[in-house]
Amino acid sequence: MSYISLSDKDKKEMMKAIGISSLEELFSSIPEELKLKNALRLPQAHTEQELMCYFGKARSKNKYSEYLSFIGGGAYNHYIPFIVDYLSSRGEFLTPYTPYQPELSQGTLQIIFEYQTVISQLTGMDISNASLYDGASGAAEAVLMAYRIKGKPKVLMAKTLHPQYKEVIKTYVRNVPIETEEIDYSSAGRIDFENLSQKIDEETSAVVFQSPNFIGVIENIKKISTLSHKHQALSVVVVAEPISLGILEAPGKLGADIVTGEAQSFGIPLNFGGPYLGFMACSRGFLRQLPGRIAGQTTDVEGRKGFVLTLSTREQHIRRERATSNICTNQAWCALRATIFLETIGKEGLKEVAWHNIQKANYALEKLCYVKGVKKKFTGTVFNEFVLQFSREWTEVENFLRKKNIIAALGLEKYYPELKNCALFCITEVHKKEDIDTLVEAIDESLR
Amino acid sequence: MIREPLIFELSAKGKKAFSLQQLDVPSKKEILENIPTRNDIEGFPQVSEVEIVRHFTRLSQTNHCVDIGFYPLGSCTMKYSPKINEKLASSPDFMLSHPLAPQDLIQGNLEILKRTEELLAETTGMDAFTLQPSAGAQGELVGMMLIRASHEEKGNPRKIVLIPDSAHGTNPSSAHICGYQVREIKSNEKGTINVDDLSQNMTEDVAALMITNPNTLGVFEDEIKKIAYIVHAKGGFIYMDGANMNALAGICRPGDMNVDVIHLNLHKTFSTPHGGGGPGAGPVGVKRKLEPFLPIPVIEREGNQYFLDIDRPQSIGRVRSFFGNFAVIVKSLAYILSLGFEGLKEISEIAVLNSNYIRKSLEKDYYLKYESPTLHECVFSDKFQREYGIQNIDIAKRLIDFGLHPPTMSFPLIVHGALMIEPTETESKRDLDLFIGAMKQIAKEAKEDPKILKSAPHISYVRRLDETSAARNPILKWDYQTDKVKKE
Numbered sequence: 035m036s037y038i039s040l041s042d043k044d045k046k047e048m049m050k051a052i053g054i055s056s057l058e059e060l061f062s063s064i065p066e067e068l069k070l071k072n073a074l075r076l077p078q079a080h081t082e083q084e085l086m087c088y089f090g091k092a093r094s095k096n097k098y099s100e101y102l103s104f105i106g107g108g109a110y111n112h113y114i115p116f117i118v119d120y121l122s123s124r125g126e127f128l129t130p131y132t133p134y135q136p137e138l139s140q141g142t143l144q145i146i147f148e149y150q151t152v153i154s155q156l157t158g159m160d161i162s163n164a165s166l167y168d169g170a171s172g173a174a175e176a177v178l179m180a181y182r183i184k185g186k187p188k189v190l191m192a193k194t195l196h197p198q199y200k201e202v203i204k205t206y207v208r209n210v211p212i213e214t215e216e217i218d219y220s221s222a223g224r225i226d227f228e229n230l231s232q233k234i235d236e237e238t239s240a241v242v243f244q245s246p247n248f249i250g251v252i253e254n255i256k257k258i259s260t261l262s263h264k265h266q267a268l269s270v271v272v273v274a275e276p277i278s279l280g281i282l283e284a285p286g287k288l289g290a291d292i293v294t295g296e297a298q299s300f301g302i303p304l305n306f307g308g309p310y311l312g313f314m315a316c317s318r319g320f321l322r323q324l325p326g327r328i329a330g331q332t333t334d335v336e337g338r339k340g341f342v343l344t345l346s347t348r349e350q351h352i353r354r355e356r357a358t359s360n361i362c363t364n365q366a367w368c369a370l371r372a373t374i375f376l377e378t379i380g381k382e383g384l385k386e387v388a389w390h391n392i393q394k395a396n397y398a399l400e401k402l403c404y405v406k407g408v409k410k411k412f413t414g415t416v417f418n419e420f421v422l423q424f425s426r427e428w429t430e431v432e433n434f435l436r437k438k439n440i441i442a443a444l445g446l447e448k449y450y451p452e453l454k455n456c457a458l459f460c461i462t463e464v465h466k467k468e469d470i471d472t473l474v475e476a477i478d479e480s481l482r
Numbered sequence: 483m484i485r486e487p488l489i490f491e492l493s494a495k496g497k498k499a500f501s502l503q504q505l506d507v508p509s510k511k512e513i514l515e516n517i518p519t520r521n522d523i524e525g526f527p528q529v530s531e532v533e534i535v536r537h538f539t540r541l542s543q544t545n546h547c548v549d550i551g552f553y554p555l556g557s558c559t560m561k562y563s564p565k566i567n568e569k570l571a572s573s574p575d576f577m578l579s580h581p582l583a584p585q586d587l588i589q590g591n592l593e594i595l596k597r598t599e600e601l602l603a604e605t606t607g608m609d610a611f612t613l614q615p616s617a618g619a620q621g622e623l624v625g626m627m628l629i630r631a632s633h634e635e636k637g638n639p640r641k642i643v644l645i646p647d648s649a650h651g652t653n654p655s656s657a658h659i660c661g662y663q664v665r666e667i668k669s670n671e672k673g674t675i676n677v678d679d680l681s682q683n684m685t686e687d688v689a690a691l692m693i694t695n696p697n698t699l700g701v702f703e704d705e706i707k708k709i710a711y712i713v714h715a716k717g718g719f720i721y722m723d724g725a726n727m728n729a730l731a732g733i734c735r736p737g738d739m740n741v742d743v744i745h746l747n748l749h750k751t752f753s754t755p756h757g758g759g760g761p762g763a764g765p766v767g768v769k770r771k772l773e774p775f776l777p778i779p780v781i782e783r784e785g786n787q788y789f790l791d792i793d794r795p796q797s798i799g800r801v802r803s804f805f806g807n808f809a810v811i812v813k814s815l816a817y818i819l820s821l822g823f824e825g826l827k828e829i830s831e832i833a834v835l836n837s838n839y840i841r842k843s844l845e846k847d848y849y850l851k852y853e854s855p856t857l858h859e860c861v862f863s864d865k866f867q868r869e870y871g872i873q874n875i876d877i878a879k880r881l882i883d884f885g886l887h888p889p890t891m892s893f894p895l896i897v898h899g900a901l902m903i904e905p906t907e908t909e910s911k912r913d914l915d916l917f918i919g920a921m922k923q924i925a926k927e928a929k930e931d932p933k934i935l936k937s938a939p940h941i942s943y944v945r946r947l948d949e950t951s952a953a954r955n956p957i958l959k960w961d962y963q964t965d966k967v968k969k970e
């Protein structure tokens with residue numbers, strides 16, 4: 035296929051205008067020795083029909099969709115209203131770039147402004163940026179931001195922060211004078227407060243923790259924030275499942291200084307892990323340290339309301355090596371989808387979806403705990419994920435369920451060696467009661 | 483034109499655009515006992531479906547985009563994004579693929595990722611690729627981390643990264659986050675790297691040179707081999723910013739220029755839509771010696787089975803969750819497959835033809851600081867127009883009146899008042915001529931009627947916006963409280 039729009043005649047005319055007789059002459063500035071001598075070993079050009087075939091064949095090697103699945107762990111299957119796909123696939127949203135010329139980009143800019151507003155409302159924070167890559171790099175950016183604000187070398191991370199987020203934080207701070215230390219969890223599945231009290235000191239820049247955390251439990255944000263503040267450390271709350279914000283108190287009202295996380299749950303398909311949507315919100319006082327693009331409201335020469343990218347003196351294209359972050363583009367199109375999603379399901383809808391998640395997960399938890407050989411691992415209140423411990427090898431249970439076409443849960447031992455035969459289940463509004471009952475029955479059978 | 487209000491201004495209790503099925507399990511309030519919950523999300527919107535659809539449709543109509551017209555933003559490669567690739571990437575099977583699904587059930591996805599890595603390696607002449615970086619800037623950061631890890635292994639991470647004064651702002655910023663001091667290398671009168679300046683600065687304290695080729699002026703660094711020799715001789719690495727790969731695809735390969743690390747922007751050269759500012763993807767390619775440091779997980783093949791290797795002791799670690807922007811990668815693979823070698827070569831040839839046609843057509847009307855031959859983009863400036871009090875911003879804003887998107891402004895920094903034009907290969911001669919015509923008209927207006935430029939744009943949805951007061955007095959969200967007060 036070719037996406038060129040020049041006719042043979044056009045090409046001739048243009049070459050004549052330039053004063054060349056062959057296209058090769060255009061590349062005369064490239065030394066001959068560097069030019070390709072042979073064709074690259076690339077497949078033959080595919081027609082549209084052949085492309086469909088190729089991808090159809092690749093897809094047929096995926097078998098996951100044939101299974102009833104209950105895995106979450108930072109990527110959640112939620113229902114996406116059709117108008118999210120319908121509206122976001124408009125070329126006017128897909129094919130512009132970063133709104134460098136605001137007069138030609140009011141749509142994108144106003145949507146970013148609306149996005150910043152709903153994220154601020156949900157997190158209970160003063161301000162939000164225009165998005166970041168994903169939850170993991172968002173958490174890493176939050177750590178760097180906390181260090182810029184506090185300048186103290188220690189960052190405490192909850193052991194129950196998403197394991198991949200912890201890894202990404204460690205990668206990002208490799209070359210920054212920050213030491214990370216992990217805080218244990220308690221039998222409730224929350225941050226072990228005693229352990230935190232021992233480890234936090236005046237050298238701590240931030241306490242970074244997730245709520246609901248990786249093992250499903252809702253943290254006591256207020257208590258952790260209060261202790262953090264006592265030591266002049268920032269309370270950084272990571273939210274990997276932001277549907278929970280439809281019902282749980284906003285972290286900003288419980289003392290959080292920075293709220294960051296993953297907003298894939300807001301209308302973004304699982305997509306085998308990306309693109310997703312990192313979000314970040316903070317107190318107004320930290321505005322100048324916030325990474326990424328920010329849209330702001332202003333007026334045009336006729337006094338009409340309009341929107342622009344603003345506060346760019348924080349950013350790399352102005353400040354170069356002294357920028358708050360090296361991030362350039364955000365995830366504008368994913369932020370658009372999140373905005374359409376949130377504005378569609380609305381205030382009542384979000385609350386209702388959150389309620390369904392918590393009710394269904396807790397129904398499943400209760401039912402599964404009646405099964406002989408199954409134990410609830412943590413006592414803390416859960417949102418839509420929970421951990422069970424099995425009397426039998428988890429891999430055996432897993433394999434048994436696979437034969438019944440069920441992907442039941444994520445085995446946790448590879449993330450937490452101490453959690454032997456424990457697995458993380460996720461139930462959302464897409465699961466029906468009969469799905470849950472099927473799961474319970476199959477697990478019961480697997481343990482008999 | 484209808485002024486579209488903020489959605490919050492349309493919101494009212496009782497409106498809804500969504501309904502959820504009945505809860506089919508018992509509802510137990512006591513679950514949330516002792517947990518702080520919220521009664522209300524203050525100000526959160528409640529609107530009807532029709533209002534949502536009109537809101538976003540109207541807002542969309544205030545955007546310029548590639549599907550509407552010419553978008554010659556230099557360094558951004560605003561080419562046409564083939565529609566079939568959208569369909570391919572949004573198949574339900576991909577959309578519902580969970581990244582933590584058992585690996586034997588997502589073999590198709592892993593095959594797609596591996597295939598893309600192989601084809602990018604072949605195209606660039608590199609040995610191995612990681613597809614994980616979410617965007618070009620993250621690719622740069624990963625690339626610099628790989629370089630640092632390699633130096634660290636040899637016992638000394640080194641201190642300095644050399645960067646030409648024409649580089650993208652992300653380059654120094656990425657090097658800085660990686661713990662390096664940045665030292666700027668001057669450009670010579672041709673607009674390329676001053677090799678003497680490089681030689682003098684290239685010491686054993688230097689970890690790498692970050693180079694963009696062709697550089698941001700669109701000029702090929704023809705001494706690249708010599709440059710690489712100088713840097714390698716002192717044990718440094720060559721990092722290439724591949725943002726301008728659209729000029730080289732199918733013509734020559736960075737790997738053959740002795741580049742050690744490169745990032746590509748799939749949303750530039752490989753046609754995936756820019757999405758209003760992301761998501762992109764910034765894969766990083768390396769030579770064999772840097773492969774052990776690639777971020778985890780690495781996709782490996784054993785017989786017919788693909789698997790994710792996380793047991794890589796020398797790896798820099800994980801740089802994002804899961805495996806990169808999969809849906810973006812699918813589109814870029816579809817693009818490479820649709821072109822084949824001849825098609826890939828043709829994009830560079832025509833991109834360079836289009837750019838040179840614009841350059842030739844406008845060289846009498848606008849000042850060209852560097853006379854070196856250029857490839858896929860050319861950088862003019864407002865020097866001639868400044869005589870009449872006109873700056874590049876006025877030229878840019880006036881272009882909007884012609885229904886055209888302005889070029890990149892004020893970049894690269896070595897050209898004062900820059901207008902950086904990159905037409906890409908997908909544009910028709912008619913569109914190029916419309917742009918050239920508009921630019922000539924504007925050059926004429928600058929002399930004869932500069933006021934019309936100063937007050938432009940005139941016919942856009944909004945007119946020139948006050949960016950200074952936006953930054954001085956930031957309003958960054960709609961405020962429920964102020965709005966309530968206003969209404970009362």
